Amino acid sequence: MAILSTRQLTAGYRKGSIITPILTDLNLNLKQGALVALVGANGIGKSTLLRTIVGNHPPLSGEISISGNNINEISRQKLALSLSIVTTDRTQAGGLTVKELVSLGRQPYTGFLGILGKQDRKIIEESLTATGIAHKAHNFVAELSDGERQKAMIAKALAQQTPLIILDEPTAFLDVESRMETMLLLHNLAHKQNKAILFSSHDLSQSLLLADELWIVTHDRQLISGNTEDLALSGALNRIFASNHIRFDQKQGDFCINVPCQYKVNLICKDKILKRWIRNALRRNDIATDSTRQSKITIDASSPQSGIILYLQQKTITVKTIAELISFIRRISPELF
Amino acid sequence: MNNKKNNSIRLIIVSAILTALLLLLSAGNLLIGSVHIPTDEIISMLSGYQASSPVMEIILFESRIPTIITAVLCGAALAVCGLLLQTAFNNPLADPSILGVSTGASLGVAVIMLLGGGYLGGAFDSVLSGYISTLAGAFAGAMTVLALLLLFSTFIKSATMLLIIGIMVSYLASSLISLLNFFATEEGVHSFVIWGMGNFSGVTSEQLPVFSIIISIGLILALLLVKPLNALLLGTRYAENLGVNIKSTRNTLLLVTGILTAVTTAFCGPISFLGLIVPHIARLLLNTSNHNTLLPITMLTGAVMALFCTLISILPVSIGIIPINAITPIIGVPIILYIIINRRKLQYFN
Numbered sequence: 112m113a114i115l116s117t118r119q120l121t122a123g124y125r126k127g128s129i130i131t132p133i134l135t136d137l138n139l140n141l142k143q144g145a146l147v148a149l150v151g152a153n154g155i156g157k158s159t160l161l162r163t164i165v166g167n168h169p170p171l172s173g174e175i176s177i178s179g180n181n182i183n184e185i186s187r188q189k190l191a192l193s194l195s196i197v198t199t200d201r202t203q204a205g206g207l208t209v210k211e212l213v214s215l216g217r218q219p220y221t222g223f224l225g226i227l228g229k230q231d232r233k234i235i236e237e238s239l240t241a242t243g244i245a246h247k248a249h250n251f252v253a254e255l256s257d258g259e260r261q262k263a264m265i266a267k268a269l270a271q272q273t274p275l276i277i278l279d280e281p282t283a284f285l286d287v288e289s290r291m292e293t294m295l296l297l298h299n300l301a302h303k304q305n306k307a308i309l310f311s312s313h314d315l316s317q318s319l320l321l322a323d324e325l326w327i328v329t330h331d332r333q334l335i336s337g338n339t340e341d342l343a344l345s346g347a348l349n350r351i352f353a354s355n356h357i358r359f360d361q362k363q364g365d366f367c368i369n370v371p372c373q374y375k376v377n378l379i380c381k382d383k384i385l386k387r388w389i390r391n392a393l394r395r396n397d398i399a400t401d402s403t404r405q406s407k408i409t410i411d412a413s414s415p416q417s418g419i420i421l422y423l424q425q426k427t428i429t430v431k432t433i434a435e436l437i438s439f440i441r442r443i444s445p446e447l448f
Numbered sequence: 449m450n451n452k453k454n455n456s457i458r459l460i461i462v463s464a465i466l467t468a469l470l471l472l473l474s475a476g477n478l479l480i481g482s483v484h485i486p487t488d489e490i491i492s493m494l495s496g497y498q499a500s501s502p503v504m505e506i507i508l509f510e511s512r513i514p515t516i517i518t519a520v521l522c523g524a525a526l527a528v529c530g531l532l533l534q535t536a537f538n539n540p541l542a543d544p545s546i547l548g549v550s551t552g553a554s555l556g557v558a559v560i561m562l563l564g565g566g567y568l569g570g571a572f573d574s575v576l577s578g579y580i581s582t583l584a585g586a587f588a589g590a591m592t593v594l595a596l597l598l599l600f601s602t603f604i605k606s607a608t609m610l611l612i613i614g615i616m617v618s619y620l621a622s623s624l625i626s627l628l629n630f631f632a633t634e635e636g637v638h639s640f641v642i643w644g645m646g647n648f649s650g651v652t653s654e655q656l657p658v659f660s661i662i663i664s665i666g667l668i669l670a671l672l673l674v675k676p677l678n679a680l681l682l683g684t685r686y687a688e689n690l691g692v693n694i695k696s697t698r699n700t701l702l703l704v705t706g707i708l709t710a711v712t713t714a715f716c717g718p719i720s721f722l723g724l725i726v727p728h729i730a731r732l733l734l735n736t737s738n739h740n741t742l743l744p745i746t747m748l749t750g751a752v753m754a755l756f757c758t759l760i761s762i763l764p765v766s767i768g769i770i771p772i773n774a775i776t777p778i779i780g781v782p783i784i785l786y787i788i789i790n791r792r793k794l795q796y797f798n
Binding site: 190196202203 | 455535538672674675678679681682683685686688689690691692693731735736737738740794796
């Protein structure tokens with residue numbers, strides 16, 4: 112059964128009589144044990160959609176149900192037991208310890224005065240351990256790095272013990288290592304603790320690695336959902352950006368620049384990795400290596416131990432590094448290509 | 449692990465020191481005054497024995513003890529108001545006087561004192577009706593400002609902008625107060641100016657029970673807000689997701705602040721700085737933003753600070769009593785400067 116589902120949902124803004132729909136007619140389903148990435152360009156409406164789903168923002172029309180209950184019909188208290196959130200909001204939590212912060216996740220379960228019971232304490236400890244932040248439990252939130260802070264907030268969401276966790280840009284301010292760790296953590300929580308986790312991201316390559324499903328918001332505000340790999344193969348990812356200059360490279364699993372080069376050379380290279388990086392350098396210098404187009408210049412890197420050889424008008428030049436190759440090529444006058 | 453142990457030891461030490469200070473300062477306020485009363489005389493009077501002169505008895509029971517109780521309750525009340533507003537508005541500089549709540553209460557008092565005093569003063573005996581109507585005026589003024597802030601907060605999301613609106617409202621109220629002063633009688637202006645300087649000895653022993661009950665109710669209501677206040681540290685979206693009813697929490701919070709500010713202002717004048725600095729002192733002492741401990745310690749610190757200011761105000765016994773509002777900035781400004789300069793090092797700002 113779907114933990115989260117929407118029926119004919121339209122998210123957007125209403126200001127007086129002016130209605131601005133952002134994403135229309137959404138029929139989405141989110142199952143337990145799945146990590147779902149909501150991807151799309153900046154400002155396309157990802158955050159609006161998430162805010163609408165969690166009930167922070169009223170939908171223009173349609174229905175949202177969480178655990179089978181329409182979110183407009185259940186109390187805030189009950190919703191707090193079904194859904195936990197991690198946002199990018201600035202907090203005043205610097206003067207709390209990590210453990211105190213995570214304890215806040217127990218608020219829906221505690222009484223009027225918020226006193227923690229034995230069971231609450233156990234769950235707090237488990238949440239700290241599961242997110243790998245237990246060693247910082249007694250540190251102040253202010254002392255944490257951005258990555259650790261994110262883990263602490265995820266631990267808070269875990270302590271809330273909800274079947275559904277929704278995160279808005281959880282990796283936005285993190286360095287590569289913390290980003291990877293956060294993504295792995297979310298992946299493990301979905302798979303091992305059977306949570307349904309939805310997060311928004313504009314970092315596509317990471318989402319492709321670890322998300323079970325993608326919700327793609329295209330540049331013309333269509334929402335395409337489905338299995339990550341099926342969508343990668345379908346070409347749906349090319350619809351994220353309106354620009355023709357960016358193209359999803361299915362082989363690389365990431366976006367690449369799609370601008371036709373002015374010049375071309377022939378490249379002979381068996382080593383795939385070396386070939387990839389030579390092409391990268393040449394492309395940056397406006398030189399294509401399309402094998403179908405014959406060029407007057409040929410680069411032979413088939414035996415890199417003896418150097419990269421450049422054939423140009425009966426001349427042969429041997430260079431050792433790509434840097435030397437590029438600095439030489441840049442000096443060739445355009446009509447010789 | 450160390451941090452945890454340190455924090456609970458810290459809580460015990462801080463509470464012990466503050467309680468000791470509270471008792472010491474109370475004793476100081478009992479002993480010192482323009483009329484000298486020997487220590488053994490005070491002890492014997494407190495133990496229920498007849499005093500050697502009825503004047504001493506009147507001074508002790510009608511003046512010194514009510515002043516101490518008033519200072520303790522006012523200090524706690526103003527400090528708690530500051531803390532509630534700082535958390536709710538997500539701004540470390542929020543307090544009843546900056547947000548204009550005190551000024552609103554003052555305007556209410558001014559209307560009663562200056563208009564009423566000017567035109568109705570002679571019409572009826574104002575001993576009893578005086579304080580009830582002053583209280584009502586202060587409450588109406590404070591709640592009007594809070595209602596305005598609440599109204600603005602529905603479409604102005606930025607806490608800083610809201611704070612600036614509070615300051616603007618405060619200016620407006622001040623201008624009305626000036627206008628009232630301009631048209632008021634000389635005695636009216638005089639008594640209003642004296643009231644505006646702030647003092648904790650304005651509550652008579654007859655008024656004390658009403659005063660104490662209202663303030664105590666406000667303080668208890670504040671204690672009940674601890675759980676949602678902690679959630680609010682994460683911001684309204686997180687708090688809402690944790691099941692907190694933002695609207696009712698905010699309304700309760702503003703009502704509590706309104707009542708406490710109105711009552712203290714009506715009786716003691718608009719006391720500046722206590723609401724602003726005491727929550728910061730409490731945070732620095734405890735090294736936490738957790739309201740479970742911060743809120744009670746803020747009350748205690750507020751009581752201690754108010755007693756301290758009272759003691760200083762009565763120290764120059766030969767001249768008379770120095771206005772409280774002449775003392776609070778001298779203590780408050782250095783503390784605010786310290787906090788501003790060190791804000792990067794203070795974790796509760798980060």
